[in-house]
Amino acid sequence: xxxxxxxxxxxxxxxxxxxxxxxxxxxxxxxxxxxxxxxxxxxxxxxxxxxxxxxxxxxxxxxxxxxxxxxxxxxxxxxxxxxxxxxxxxxxxxxxxxxxxxxxxxxxxxxxxxxxxxxxxxxxxxxxxxxxxxxxxxxxxxxxxxxxxxxxxxxxxxxxxxxxxxxxxxxxxxxxxxxxxxxxxxxxxxxxxxxxxxxxxxxxxxxxxxxxxxxxxxxxxxxxxxxxxxxxxxxxxxxxxxxxxxxxxxxxxxxxxxxxxxxxxxxxxxxxxxxxxxxxxxxxxxxxxxxxxxxxxxxxxx
Amino acid sequence: xxxxxxxxxxxxxxxxxxxxxxxxxxxxxxxxxxxxxxxxxxxxxxxxxxxxxxxxxxxxxxxxxxxxxxxxxxxxxxxxxxxxxxxxxxxxxxxxxxxxxxxxxxxxxxxxxxxxxxxxxxxxxxxxxxxxxxxxxxxxxxxxxxxxxxxxxxxxxxxxxxxxxxxxxxxxxxxxxxxxxxxxxxxxxxxxxxxxxxxxxxxxxxxxxxxxxxxxxxxxxxxxxxxxxxxxxxxxxxxxxxxxxxxxxxxxxxxxxxxxxxxx
Ligand SMILES: Nc1ncnc2c1ncn2[C@@H]1O[C@H](COP(=O)(O)OP(=O)(O)OP(=O)(O)O)[C@@H](O)[C@H]1O
Ligand SMILES: [Mg+2]
Numbered sequence: 001x002x003x004x005x006x007x008x009x010x011x012x013x014x015x016x017x018x019x020x021x022x023x024x025x026x027x028x029x030x031x032x033x034x035x036x037x038x039x040x041x042x043x044x045x046x047x048x049x050x051x052x053x054x055x056x057x058x059x060x061x062x063x064x065x066x067x068x069x070x071x072x073x074x075x076x077x078x079x080x081x082x083x084x085x086x087x088x089x090x091x092x093x094x095x096x097x098x099x100x101x102x103x104x105x106x107x108x109x110x111x112x113x114x115x116x117x118x119x120x121x122x123x124x125x126x127x128x129x130x131x132x133x134x135x136x137x138x139x140x141x142x143x144x145x146x147x148x149x150x151x152x153x154x155x156x157x158x159x160x161x162x163x164x165x166x167x168x169x170x171x172x173x174x175x176x177x178x179x180x181x182x183x184x185x186x187x188x189x190x191x192x193x194x195x196x197x198x199x200x201x202x203x204x205x206x207x208x209x210x211x212x213x214x215x216x217x218x219x220x221x222x223x224x225x226x227x228x229x230x231x232x233x234x235x236x237x238x239x240x241x242x243x244x245x246x247x248x249x250x251x252x253x254x255x256x257x258x259x260x261x262x263x264x265x266x267x268x269x270x271x272x273x274x275x276x277x278x279x280x281x282x283x284x285x286x287x288x289x290x291x292x293x294x295x296x297x298x299x300x301x302x
Numbered sequence: 303x304x305x306x307x308x309x310x311x312x313x314x315x316x317x318x319x320x321x322x323x324x325x326x327x328x329x330x331x332x333x334x335x336x337x338x339x340x341x342x343x344x345x346x347x348x349x350x351x352x353x354x355x356x357x358x359x360x361x362x363x364x365x366x367x368x369x370x371x372x373x374x375x376x377x378x379x380x381x382x383x384x385x386x387x388x389x390x391x392x393x394x395x396x397x398x399x400x401x402x403x404x405x406x407x408x409x410x411x412x413x414x415x416x417x418x419x420x421x422x423x424x425x426x427x428x429x430x431x432x433x434x435x436x437x438x439x440x441x442x443x444x445x446x447x448x449x450x451x452x453x454x455x456x457x458x459x460x461x462x463x464x465x466x467x468x469x470x471x472x473x474x475x476x477x478x479x480x481x482x483x484x485x486x487x488x489x490x491x492x493x494x495x496x497x498x499x500x501x502x503x504x505x506x507x508x509x510x511x512x513x514x515x516x517x518x519x520x521x522x523x524x525x526x527x528x529x530x531x532x533x534x535x536x537x538x539x540x541x542x543x544x545x546x547x548x549x550x551x552x553x554x555x556x557x558x559x560x561x562x563x564x565x566x
Contacts, residue, residue: 188394190390190391190392190394191394191396193366193371193388193390193394194388194390194394194407195411196371197369197371197386197388197408198407198408198411198412199411199412200411204411208396208407208410208411209396212396212398213396213398215398289398291398291439292397292398292439292440292441293397293398
């Protein structure tokens with residue numbers, strides 16, 4: 001049909017090839033179905049479970065067979081940690097009470113940091129002079145050693161809930177500001193042009209372009225800050241030494257009294273709490289932006 | 303020829319305003335880069351023109367000026383219609399929105415009621431052949447399909463003037479030709495005025511009735527090649543002598559008028 005002068009070779013076994021392709025396709029789909037989900041989950045879980053068992057086993061062996069009885073308090077065997085730290089009702093209640101207090105402080109701190117930090121980042125994204133004026137302060141906040149400020153904070157604001165939350169906010173706000181600002185500013189020029197063409201208002205631009213575009217980065221900031229806020233709550237508690245005891249003060253007390261099984265139980269609980277917070281924010285990221293953004297997607301899946 | 307003679311000769315331009323007029327439009331960026339030296343051009347209603355020129359010669363600048371995304375340093379720009387369509391080089395889809403939500407974006411911002419919006423979106427999807435992908439997210443689509451979504455989005459505004467900034471540049475030759483044909487079909491139905499910027503001489507000739515050739519910086523129009531073949535055009539047009547002649551003319555103009563000084 002063409003006016004071309006070249007020679008074209010037409011394949012007449014195209015149908016056969018197509019049939020072959022279909023068979024291969026079916027096989028691939030079937031293979032994908034079998035290894036998918038369950039298989040991958042088992043594979044992903046098996047290795048960490050094995051390492052955990054090995055580590056705990058070695059720990060048990062080390063403290064019961066290698067450490068002398070008199071030195072055992074340095075590293076109490078896992079069985080003791082479970083029996084004394086978690087098994088004893090009074091100890092368990094004490095620990096849970098502590099973690100509850102700490103998590104209240106950490107969550108309140110994170111909440112305040114998110115609200116304040118996001119508003120600050122939004123303001124900075126709207127005017128370059130605001131960014132220039134505020135940014136050095138944000139960096140300053142990040143670089144001052146918070147521990148050095150703790151006495152001052154207690155001097156000004158007392159030892160109560162508010163002061164502890166303040167420590168968390170100071171520690172956790174910086175990643176929120178920087179990540180949110182980065183997200184808000186990373187709108188591409190053509191997307192901005194598109195909204196200009198549609199004569200979108202300022203509010204529409206923020207709501208339909210800047211905020212959704214910033215979400216992956218914003219959530220990454222929340223995730224980092226959540227971990228820092230937990231640290232802030234424990235550190236604040238450790239140093240304020242007054243008011244309701246959180247996990248930080250309990251850890252301090254256990255150290256003082258060489259109650260090492262309880263100390264280990266407390267450390268494990270605090271780490272577990274940090275891990276849980278990280279995991280929850282991972283799920284949140286996955287749920288909110290996983291559909292369209294890579295950072296929200298689980299690794300090892302296509 | 304006097305001004306009066308011109309008026310007599312082309313009365314249509316007086317009665318019906320042109321779709322797009324540039325009068326000695328110039329754009330100098332801060333720092334002194336002259337992206338567009340004084341340029342005049344007219345695009346009539348229902349006319350489809352193409353602009354070709356070397357990279358960096360000011361083609362995007364010209365389109366952005368036409369769309370009001372940028373202001374000229376001097377000169378006047380007149381747009382004959384309120385409804386403007388603009389297709390960017392990349393599809394500029396919002397990755398968190400489904401195909402249909404992306405297509406409906408402009409209508410949503412213009413606060414078109416939901417029912418009407420759904421109808422218009424459905425029509426655009428049909429026009430561009432994306433049925434079955436309404437709920438898909440952009441990242442699951444091929445490059446060609448994303449460009450289709452971008453086209454459909456521009457179509458929902460029912461534009462009288464359609465500006466294209468190298469929309470198919472990132473696509474492979476086969477997809478590119480297919481989309482070119484779709485664009486011609488759309489043009490046949492909607493009869494908008496089109497300005498199509500491209501690097502491809504073949505594409506420019508195939509789509510337009512007039513190809514403007516721009517010189518390297520400072521950009522200006524150095525040649526105009528008419529492609530007299532009537533619309534509707536079909537793929538056979540690519541094998542016609544008119545087509546080859548126009549391609550040769552444009553290539554020649556690019557080499558000799560826009561070439562030597564352009565060789566950086
Ligand atoms: N905002 C800007 N500020 C300063 N210079 C600019 C700006 N935008 C474009 N330019 C300059 O103007 C010139 C023309 O740019 P333009 O984007 O219009 O070129 P183009 O013909 O579209 O190129 P391409 O084919 O590569 O897209 C370039 O030299 C570019 O560096
Ligand atoms: Mg360009």
